[in-house]
Amino acid sequence: MDPHVLARARARVLGVPSVPVSEPVPPGTAGASDGARVWLLPEWPDGATPALLEEYETAPMPLERAGQARRVLAAALRCCWPRLDDLPWPGVRAAVADVLEVYATMTRGDAELARRWATGELRRLSDTGWLLLDEAAGTVRPGPRVALWPEGSLASLRDLLHRLPPPPRRGSTGEDDHE
Incomplete structure (x- = not known):
């Protein structure tokens, strides 16, 4: 085979x-x-x-709410990729609360509802390998699929992330923490 x-x-x-x-x-x-x-x-x-x-049932992104999933992924990357000149993989751990805060500032309407929806998207992104979510620890970091992005495709992503709200300072677990 x-x-x-x-x-x-x-x-x-x-x-x-x-x-x-x-x-x-x-x-x-x-x-x-x-x-x-x-x-x-x-x-x-x-x-x-x-x-x-x-x-092949291996969609590159969860497609239920693809736009929302992309925004949640962007919020997570904003928190987990602090040095945009570096590659995004393996990134750093960030508090889920920080990711939800960044996401909530990107959306309109009820911030608490946005956080609940984003929590579901974090789980779906984790299930598909885009993020590594540790719900027990309340942390997230880039998933292994992020490692496959070619360097040439990262310029526009870096530009987008520069324009997103910065993550709160309280939740980072350390830039050298990759496990």
Whole structure:
């Protein structure tokens, strides 16, 4: 069996699994390491469109409320990517409360309702590998899919994040904290 097909099938069933860095990265996957673990992401053929990814049930973004999911991801990146000249992966941990605060300042209307909706989006983004959410600790950081963004695609994202409200100072868990 083609290792790429097998990797895509595993991703559909398991999500984005991780292994210790000491284990080899299986064929058909790209490894995104943060030093302690390696997340196994399926490799897609060049030119794979969102429609193709959706057909394989591995959409690049949760599509229920794609606009809202992108805004929540942007708020999380604003908090978890403090040095925009660096790469976004592995990023730093940020308090979920800080991400929700940044998101609430980006929206109109009821701020508490916005926070509740954003909490659901954080969970969906975590389920799809865009974020790593630790609900027990109340923290979030960039997920392994972020590691696959090519450097050339980051300029417009950096520009966008510069325009978002800054995160509150109280919730960062430290820039060197990648676990």
